[in-house]
Amino acid sequence: MKYATWSKSAGLAVLEPFRDEPGPVLISLQALQREFGYIPAEAVAIVANFFNVSRADVHGVLTFYEDLSSSPPLPNEIHVCIAEACQAVGSRSLEKALKLAHGEQVRDVFCFGNCALGPAAMVNGVLIGRATPEKIAAAMK
Amino acid sequence: MNFAKVFVPGDSAAVSVGADDVVAEITRLAKAADIQIEIVRNGTRGVFWLEPLVEVQVGEKRIGYGPIKGDDVAGLFEAQFLKGGSHELCIGNVEDLPWLAKQDRVTFRRVGLNDPLSMSDYEAHGGLIGLRRALKLSGEEIVAEVLESGLRGRGGAGFPAGIKWRTVLDAQSDLKYLCCNADEGDSGTFADRILIEGDPFTLIEGMAIAAIAVGATQGIVYTRSEYPTAIAKLNAAIAIACEHGLLGKNILGSNFEFNLKVRSGAGSYVCGEETAMLESIEGKRGVVRSKPPLPAISGLFGKPTVINNVLTFSSVPAIISEGASAYKSRGVGRSLGTQVFQLGGNVKCGGIVETGFGITLGELVSGYGGGTLTGKPIKAVQIGGPLGAYFSPKNFDLSMDYESLLAAGGMLGHGGVVIFDTEVDLAIQAKFAMEFCAIESCGKCTPCRLGSTRGAETIQEIIEGHNVAANKKLLLDLCEVMTDGSLCAMGGLTPMPVKSAMINFPGDFENRSAVTK
Ligand SMILES: Cc1cc2nc3c(=O)[nH]c(=O)nc-3n(C[C@H](O)[C@H](O)[C@H](O)COP(=O)(O)O)c2cc1C
Ligand code: SF4
Ligand code: FES
Numbered sequence: 001m002k003y004a005t006w007s008k009s010a011g012l013a014v015l016e017p018f019r020d021e022p023g024p025v026l027i028s029l030q031a032l033q034r035e036f037g038y039i040p041a042e043a044v045a046i047v048a049n050f051f052n053v054s055r056a057d058v059h060g061v062l063t064f065y066e067d068l069s070s071s072p073p074l075p076n077e078i079h080v081c082i083a084e085a086c087q088a089v090g091s092r093s094l095e096k097a098l099k100l101a102h103g104e105q106v107r108d109v110f111c112f113g114n115c116a117l118g119p120a121a122m123v124n125g126v127l128i129g130r131a132t133p134e135k136i137a138a139a140m141k
Numbered sequence: 142m143n144f145a146k147v148f149v150p151g152d153s154a155a156v157s158v159g160a161d162d163v164v165a166e167i168t169r170l171a172k173a174a175d176i177q178i179e180i181v182r183n184g185t186r187g188v189f190w191l192e193p194l195v196e197v198q199v200g201e202k203r204i205g206y207g208p209i210k211g212d213d214v215a216g217l218f219e220a221q222f223l224k225g226g227s228h229e230l231c232i233g234n235v236e237d238l239p240w241l242a243k244q245d246r247v248t249f250r251r252v253g254l255n256d257p258l259s260m261s262d263y264e265a266h267g268g269l270i271g272l273r274r275a276l277k278l279s280g281e282e283i284v285a286e287v288l289e290s291g292l293r294g295r296g297g298a299g300f301p302a303g304i305k306w307r308t309v310l311d312a313q314s315d316l317k318y319l320c321c322n323a324d325e326g327d328s329g330t331f332a333d334r335i336l337i338e339g340d341p342f343t344l345i346e347g348m349a350i351a352a353i354a355v356g357a358t359q360g361i362v363y364t365r366s367e368y369p370t371a372i373a374k375l376n377a378a379i380a381i382a383c384e385h386g387l388l389g390k391n392i393l394g395s396n397f398e399f400n401l402k403v404r405s406g407a408g409s410y411v412c413g414e415e416t417a418m419l420e421s422i423e424g425k426r427g428v429v430r431s432k433p434p435l436p437a438i439s440g441l442f443g444k445p446t447v448i449n450n451v452l453t454f455s456s457v458p459a460i461i462s463e464g465a466s467a468y469k470s471r472g473v474g475r476s477l478g479t480q481v482f483q484l485g486g487n488v489k490c491g492g493i494v495e496t497g498f499g500i501t502l503g504e505l506v507s508g509y510g511g512g513t514l515t516g517k518p519i520k521a522v523q524i525g526g527p528l529g530a531y532f533s534p535k536n537f538d539l540s541m542d543y544e545s546l547l548a549a550g551g552m553l554g555h556g557g558v559v560i561f562d563t564e565v566d567l568a569i570q571a572k573f574a575m576e577f578c579a580i581e582s583c584g585k586c587t588p589c590r591l592g593s594t595r596g597a598e599t600i601q602e603i604i605e606g607h608n609v610a611a612n613k614k615l616l617l618d619l620c621e622v623m624t625d626g627s628l629c630a631m632g633g634l635t636p637m638p639v640k641s642a643m644i645n646f647p648g649d650f651e652n653r654s655a656v657t658k
Contacts, residue, residue: 027404028424030366030405057425064409066407067408084329084527084570085485089487116491117158
């Protein structure tokens with residue numbers, strides 16, 4: 001995934017389409033995350049001002065949702081499913097191996113809806129069934 | 142012959158095991174041999190152990206080959222697969238595969254057959270009949286038909302859809318909403334995703350019928366962010382549906398207006414709970430609302446709102462086109478119609494099994510599932526997602542319907558059935574259930590927020606063999622407090638996997654010091 005570089009004006013341009021959206025906070029944070037790969041600290045006040053809501057509201061939403069991140073993206077986003085159906089086919093040992101090999105880039109997810117072809121993982125947005133450390137390494141940048 | 146029609150699923154599960162490589166290889170080799178082919182990216186048939194499943198149209202039949210890897214494609218050409226030639230991976234006419242032929246596909250009747258975004262294919266296979274009929278009926282009549290069919294919510298709670306619809310129909314408001322719950326957070330479930338990716342017009346048609354019935358003009362499909370392909374497919378399908386007049390100002394030339402859009406979740410399980418979902422659509426933290434008011438009276442932005450699961454809405458076109466009596470002729474007792482079961486986990490033949498309620502657990506996991514992937518015996522089966530109960534092979538004669546599962550201390554949930562072999566340790570699974578609750582709790586009630594963490598610690602003590610008897614009693618007390626003192630089913634049902642594990646697998650909670658190093 002390729003992300004744009006954050007700037008205030010680039011951020012405002014992302015927010016613009018949501019000006020008249022009812023309940024715009026989450027959807028606009030998601031749009032920022034898609035565009036820049038994360039939500040920079042200074043964006044919180046910008047979003048609050050833009051939609052005339054409190055900073056606490058924006059911060060509250062930002063911290064509630066697992067998908068939203070306030071730190072810049074790492075080179076690879078490796079999401080490994082650790083929910084029950086994947087546990088049944090060894091996702092817990094896959095998770096351990098991946099974290100050992102790729103550290104912070106690995107994040108736990110609960111289910112990709114690929115539960116008959118587990119363990120499931122997603123590398124930079126690409127879903128991998130019957131995942132192994134080798135398949136995952138091959139999909140990384 | 143120098144023209145052939147080939148089907149390779151575009152479903153994300155098929156793609157996750159190499160369907161795109163297969164398409165690239167077929168395209169390359171066909172070009173090299175100067176053979177004209179058309180490759181259709183159909184939805185999946187839900188026969189996952191055969192994915193990628195390549196099908197070739199041969200006369201009236203569709204001859205299947207699977208599972209196919211990129212490397213197998215040259216061999217397929219040598220075997221003349223474009224004429225249905227024999228090959229060790231050939232499964233014959235796909236519809237004659239006993240695993241599929243035995244099923245009773247109603248909601249999933251079109252999934253896997255065609256290009257999911259072809260409106261002409263949709264109509265050629267029975268699409269839009271329900272919507273056209275609905276436009277000739279009054280809202281009352283549509284609601285009566287849905288009530289009569291016995292259709293209950295497929296998202297987990299099993300509430301009769303018709304009653305919910307009637308409440309919204311009767312509510313007076315300038316604006317009413319429909320929200321489709323496509324959050325599909327339960328592990329071991331994937332039917333919503335497959336339907337959206339494989340036959341999105343059915344969901345759109347079902348929602349349009351519901352909109353006409355209750356007088357709603359705006360609809361939202363809240364889809365989990367872990368499903369990017371489903372979100373993209375649904376957005377594309379909505380655009381096509383608008384072009385064909387299924388959505389928009391005048392549905393199929395009538396005076397009904399209905400607009401639909403997709404909202405993506407953001408990685409929160411509790412946002413599948415309907416009121417947390419409403420909060421999330423309103424852009425807020427996904428904190429559960431107290432009821433009353435019911436969403437049917439005061440839902441999204443305070444307006445009357447029908448909330449149903451993907452499968453609930455998607456069952457409606459068949460009910461309206463063929464009538465309530467045809468639908469309710471299936472099933473047992475008060476569980477009428479068909480259920481889309483999803484077989485996953487450590488299973489040899491996993492996938493989608495749609496059949497009338499009342500099939501036994503054993504028929505599902507041993508019959509359809511064919512046992513475990515690893516070949517070891519089945520030790521446990523979890524039914525109904527992370528809040529569902531763990532059963533043992535002793536329960537294999539259990540009838541899969543709402544009432545029987547409840548009576549056995551479990552629940553159907555969204556119909557996910559997850560299989561574990563003898564390697565599983567149910568004390569570890571029970572601890573995971575508590576940890577999951579601690580992570581995903583919305584934080585509103587103490588028993589759920591803190592009880593879950595305490596529960597995980599207590600199970601850890603049991604695992605380590607400390608004061609086992611006293612800790613088991615403490616754990617049961619804690620479960621009672623969570624069941625009684627939680628606002629929603631997140632905290633309220635987390636005890637279900639825990640207690641069922643203790644009851645059905647007592648050995649895993651005994652003598653722990655012997656097994657832990
Ligand atoms: C923690 C929690 C998570 C839930 N997740 C989902 C979900 O992912 N999908 C769903 O349809 N229903 C889910 N539900 C059930 C919904 O609250 C609601 O009952 C359902 O969407 C209503 O639609 P239905 O009547 O068609 O089933 C969940 C409930 C709880 C308590
Ligand atoms: S039970 Fe848990 S998830 Fe449900 S409202 Fe209470 S704290 Fe929130
Ligand atoms: S449980 Fe892992 S993909 Fe569903």
